[in-house]
Amino acid sequence: MPVSENQLVDAALAARKNGVAPYSHFLVGAALETSDGEIFTGCNIENATYGLTVCAERVAIWKALSEGRRKFLRIAVAADTDTLTPPCGACRQIIWEFCGDIPVVLVNLKDQRATHLMKSLFPHAFDSSFLGDPRA
């Protein structure tokens, strides 16, 4: 069954409520749609070192990859900001590597939305195509 944008957005908004953000108090949720019509969610998870924080997008991707999923169609990102919160630079690298040029649906708590293709969020990407033949 295909996933609707509303379903994906609702999943991201629900996941946001699980955010572990005692330092920034900035809750983020993500919902990743697989090619089989499943949704894997993630929330941001902070810790006392700050630097080891993991964003909602990467948690969702790690969950899906670790459950054996490999093909992804879309990701939604939910945060409570008037200007819609986009994925950070590190997440853009990871979304590009594991999901490719997918649509990224941004949403806030007023249900304002915008969709951007990864190619526009992350132009001139470094990826495995630069690495050549690993056996060479």
Ligand code: THU
């Ligand atoms: N954060 C995300 O989870 N995703 C984003 O797209 C932007 C930032 C988190 C990381 C940190 O826990 C908090 O938001 C503030 O940067």
